[in-house]
Amino acid sequence: MEKIGINLKNISKSFIHKVKGKVEAVNNVNLQIKPGELLTLLGPSGCGKTTTLRMIAGFEHPDKGSIYLGEEDVTELMANKRKIGFVFQNYALFPHLSIYENVAYGLKVKGVPKAEEEKEVKEVLELVGLTGYESQFPNQISGGEQQRVALARAIVIKPKVLLLDEPLSNLDAKLRVYTRGEIRRLQKSLDMTSVYVTHDQEEAMAISDRIALMNKGKIIQVGTAEELYFKPNCEFVSKFIGKINSLPAKVEEIKDGFVFLKVFDHIYQIESSSEHIKIKEKLNIFIRPEFIELSKEAQAHKIQGTVIEKTFLGEKVEFILDVYGNQMNVTSYDPVKCQTFSPNQKLGISLLEKYIKIF
Amino acid sequence: MPAFFIKLKNGFYKLTKDPAVFASVIIIWIFLIIFILFPLAKILILTFEKSGHFTFSNIAEILAKRNHIKAFWNSLLLATLVGISGTVLGFFFAFTSVRANLSRGWSKFLDAAIILPLISPPFTMAITIIFSFGRRGIITYNLLGFTRFNIYGMHSVLFAETITFFPIAYLTLKAILAGIDPTVEDMAFSLGSSRGRVFNTVTLPLTVPGLANSFLLLFAASLADFATPLILAGNKFPVLPTEAFLQITGLFDIRGGAVLSFILLVPAFTVFVLQRYWVAQKYYVTITGKSGAQTEIKSVAPWARKIFLGICLSICLLILYLYLLLFYASIVKAFGANYEITLKHYVVVFTEGLKAIKDTLIIAITGMFCGGFYGVIIGYLISKKDFISRSSMEIVSLLNYSLPGTIVGIAYLLAFNNPPIAITGTALIIIACYVFRYGATSIRTTVAILQQIDPSIEEASASLGAKSITTFRRITIPLVLPALFNGLGVVFIRSMTAISATIFLVSINWTLITVRILEKMTELELGVAAAFSVLVVTIVFIVIIFINLFLRIFRQEGAADLSNMLGG
Numbered sequence: 001m002e003k004i005g006i007n008l009k010n011i012s013k014s015f016i017h018k019v020k021g022k023v024e025a026v027n028n029v030n031l032q033i034k035p036g037e038l039l040t041l042l043g044p045s046g047c048g049k050t051t052t053l054r055m056i057a058g059f060e061h062p063d064k065g066s067i068y069l070g071e072e073d074v075t076e077l078m079a080n081k082r083k084i085g086f087v088f089q090n091y092a093l094f095p096h097l098s099i100y101e102n103v104a105y106g107l108k109v110k111g112v113p114k115a116e117e118e119k120e121v122k123e124v125l126e127l128v129g130l131t132g133y134e135s136q137f138p139n140q141i142s143g144g145e146q147q148r149v150a151l152a153r154a155i156v157i158k159p160k161v162l163l164l165d166e167p168l169s170n171l172d173a174k175l176r177v178y179t180r181g182e183i184r185r186l187q188k189s190l191d192m193t194s195v196y197v198t199h200d201q202e203e204a205m206a207i208s209d210r211i212a213l214m215n216k217g218k219i220i221q222v223g224t225a226e227e228l229y230f231k232p233n234c235e236f237v238s239k240f241i242g243k244i245n246s247l248p249a250k251v252e253e254i255k256d257g258f259v260f261l262k263v264f265d266h267i268y269q270i271e272s273s274s275e276h277i278k279i280k281e282k283l284n285i286f287i288r289p290e291f292i293e294l295s296k297e298a299q300a301h302k303i304q305g306t307v308i309e310k311t312f313l314g315e316k317v318e319f320i321l322d323v324y325g326n327q328m329n330v331t332s333y334d335p336v337k338c339q340t341f342s343p344n345q346k347l348g349i350s351l352l353e354k355y356i357k358i359f
Numbered sequence: 360m361p362a363f364f365i366k367l368k369n370g371f372y373k374l375t376k377d378p379a380v381f382a383s384v385i386i387i388w389i390f391l392i393i394f395i396l397f398p399l400a401k402i403l404i405l406t407f408e409k410s411g412h413f414t415f416s417n418i419a420e421i422l423a424k425r426n427h428i429k430a431f432w433n434s435l436l437l438a439t440l441v442g443i444s445g446t447v448l449g450f451f452f453a454f455t456s457v458r459a460n461l462s463r464g465w466s467k468f469l470d471a472a473i474i475l476p477l478i479s480p481p482f483t484m485a486i487t488i489i490f491s492f493g494r495r496g497i498i499t500y501n502l503l504g505f506t507r508f509n510i511y512g513m514h515s516v517l518f519a520e521t522i523t524f525f526p527i528a529y530l531t532l533k534a535i536l537a538g539i540d541p542t543v544e545d546m547a548f549s550l551g552s553s554r555g556r557v558f559n560t561v562t563l564p565l566t567v568p569g570l571a572n573s574f575l576l577l578f579a580a581s582l583a584d585f586a587t588p589l590i591l592a593g594n595k596f597p598v599l600p601t602e603a604f605l606q607i608t609g610l611f612d613i614r615g616g617a618v619l620s621f622i623l624l625v626p627a628f629t630v631f632v633l634q635r636y637w638v639a640q641k642y643y644v645t646i647t648g649k650s651g652a653q654t655e656i657k658s659v660a661p662w663a664r665k666i667f668l669g670i671c672l673s674i675c676l677l678i679l680y681l682y683l684l685l686f687y688a689s690i691v692k693a694f695g696a697n698y699e700i701t702l703k704h705y706v707v708v709f710t711e712g713l714k715a716i717k718d719t720l721i722i723a724i725t726g727m728f729c730g731g732f733y734g735v736i737i738g739y740l741i742s743k744k745d746f747i748s749r750s751s752m753e754i755v756s757l758l759n760y761s762l763p764g765t766i767v768g769i770a771y772l773l774a775f776n777n778p779p780i781a782i783t784g785t786a787l788i789i790i791a792c793y794v795f796r797y798g799a800t801s802i803r804t805t806v807a808i809l810q811q812i813d814p815s816i817e818e819a820s821a822s823l824g825a826k827s828i829t830t831f832r833r834i835t836i837p838l839v840l841p842a843l844f845n846g847l848g849v850v851f852i853r854s855m856t857a858i859s860a861t862i863f864l865v866s867i868n869w870t871l872i873t874v875r876i877l878e879k880m881t882e883l884e885l886g887v888a889a890a891f892s893v894l895v896v897t898i899v900f901i902v903i904i905f906i907n908l909f910l911r912i913f914r915q916e917g918a919a920d921l922s923n924m925l926g927g
């Protein structure tokens with residue numbers, strides 16, 4: 001099957017909210033989704049990710065901008081002409097149709113001959129592991145099974161793109177992890193360009209080729225999970241993908257593309273080409289809890305902090321420390337070493353210099 | 360771009376994208392204008408026009424008569440009292456039924472007994488009250504030996520209307536009480552409240568919007584009721600609908616009738632607006648279908664339960680007694696004088712009355728199909744499609760149902776007597792009246808069912824390549840099938856039992872059973888009137904059973920539940 005990309009050009013969409021009035025749900029979004037990739041739209045609730053997905057599907061019409069599926073401008077095309085597969089958050093199975101009829105629905109609409117229809121439904125049910133469920137009704141099967149019916153129904157028509165709107169949010173935690181693996185395997189084996197919407201960053205990182213992080217109707221950063229984690233382009237991204245500490249600092253010197261920052265009386269050298277940073281300026285530095293090391297001796301050449309809280313989680317241990325009146329989160333993946341650290345104890349703290357961020 | 364224009368633009372965009380919807384919207388509007396707006400406009404014109412000028416003198420003339428002023432105040436007083444007494448009674452029944460841990464059997468029995476007055480012709484209760492408490496009534500004359508007991512007047516109308524209309528309050532309040540999550544009450548108990556305190560601080564406050572709604576519904580029902588006061592009010596207690604009727608049929612003063620119905624329109628419309636924009640926003644209880652942990656309802660102490668059930672049962676027995684009396688009156692020679700058993704009244708019904716029966720059935724069945732489909736289509740459009748004029752379509756389509764039948768009847772009389780649409784004297788005018796009046800119940804059930812269906816189900820169909828017409832046929836229609844049947848049933852029942860609007864529209868060519876009952880009442884042929892009433896109640900009952908069976912057999916797996924035959 002020919003793979004196609006998706007191209008969103010300057011799309012905007014506003015809604016009329018009963019209380020708030022006009023709300024810009026999606027504001028001038030540009031996004032290229034490559035053929036065959038799975039891209040996740042990630043963001044907090046109300047950020048416009050579902051609206052964007054629904055515009056790709058054709059359920060909403062953008063106020064401005066255009067949408068391309070491959071080379072074709074589909075902005076004015078109704079949803080039923082776009083050849084997309086859509087998996088809804090609540091699955092939206094037809095309650096009055098059996099599992100077989102639900103899955104066969106799209107084939108019937110297309111006018112696929114009966115014999116071929118039966119063959120394809122059988123194949124796809126096998127693919128999602130629901131062979132033998134044909135004559136059951138949606139209210140007779142479990143949530144996880146309903147989810148798989150929804151998926152089967154969407155892919156049986158061999159859509160050019162597959163769109164998934166928080167498909168796992170109604171499943172319990174374990175099933176969620178299992179099913180996302182299944183979806184990813186299926187998507188790869190069918191090589192189907194897919195857009196996936198979720199607000200769960202772990203799910204996004206686990207399933208995606210690339211992630212587009214959205215906030216307040218705009219795309220903030222697009223990249224692989226690693227890019228977003230290691231090279232966030234702003235504070236919002238750094239806080240949404242993983243956890244991050246924010247600590248006060250002062251600019252001491254700027255030289256040769258490096259900024260020298262004083263953090264709790266210790267100087268750190270950080271690569272930065274940012275032009276709006278000035279000498280003597282006070283700002284915040286950002287560092288993830290896992291890039292901070294703790295040591296037992298509160299030595300003079302290290303930052304010192306007092307343990308307020310220790311949470312033992314098995315493979316990792318999480319600390320909250322008080323550092324000169326600032327709260328700092330530290331995560332250690334050395335549970336053996338951490339055994340000796342206990343609340344109210346003074347510890348030495350080292351920040352791993354190359355992971356310090358300024359925005 | 361201002362919000363309004365965006366909405367307008369989107370509305371246009373969607374309409375032109377979907378030609379099937381576009382065409383239906385246009386066609387429906389043509390019908391609504393002809394059969395709802397045009398007739399009502401006729402009343403306004405006749406009320407405010409005199410020799411081509413705008414004037415208040417018509418109203419002034421009518422209001423100059425003392426009797427009319429009195430009728431206005433009587434109508435309001437009666438409606439208020441019925442609203443209060445019916446709501447209290449309805450709440451009592453609903454509370455007992457939902458909150459007193461009744462067994463399914465008792466609960467069903469209450470439902471069945473209470474439904475009787477709702478599905479009967481509106482004056483059945485009035486007739487049975489005369490049989491029971493009239494000058495020669497079973498209780499007043501035979502049992503107590505009163506010879507001069509006066510049955511006619513406000514007290515009887517109030518009693519009859521309360522018994523007739525309180526089931527509306529019952530159904531409204533039952534849904535709301537059932538929607539209150541018992542765990543909320545559990546919470547209050549756990550915080551140390553007594554039963555009385557839980558009732559006063561949790562249950563009752565949550566029901567207040569429902570009580571207000573129920574009061575308004577009963578107020579409107581009483582305001583519109585024409586048959587009960589016509590039989591029971593006597594000449595000392597005039598009310599507006601009967602005055603308007605007498606003005607037209609007795610004095611042949613159509614303008615006077617129109618003006619009186621306009622005066623009736625003022626409070627009726629106020630109630631309509633209050634209900635729509637005030638009560639509707641005050642609902643706290645939303646029925647989500649999501650049930651919390653199962654918990655036993657503890658609202659009522661076991662001893663209180665027995666008392667509550669006892670009171671409810673005695674009222675049910677009173678209703679059943681009155682209906683038995685109706686049947687008895689239909690099989691005795693002359694009720695009050697000669698209690699010899701006879702079938703002669705039924706002979707009259709099936710010979711002389713046969714034409715009325717045939718006419719009524721033809722009209723009711725035609726009206727049922729037209730009204731049912733009309734309701735489903737409009738209900739579908741206004742709840743599932745976004746187009747300009749959507750909310751005004753909803754309001755207009757519910758107008759004829761919300762207004763007293765007397766107004767609608769007079770409006771039709773005025774509108775369709777002359778060309779361009781002269782259909783007075785035909786079956787068409789009666790059918791149109793029923794379709795555009797009672798089709799509204801079908802609209803409401805459709806909207807209610809569609810609101811429970813997630814919009815993404817239709818989007819799922821579209822995403823699989825289905826055109827909007829395919830989605831409608833394969834997904835929406837099967838899912839609203841229960842609403843359609845419900846709508847068909849309601850339109851049929853209402854067509855069988857209605858009188859207030861159609862009494863103005865019958866003719867020599869086309870007449871109705873209900874009109875014949877009224878004629879027989881005035882001719883004092885009470886036995887025949889009773890026999891006709893029994894016939895109507897029987898037909899309606901059979902139809903309800905038939906539709907229920909049909910639904911049970913053909914109910915598709917997973918289709919929405921049909922909780923009630925009559926949506927109030």
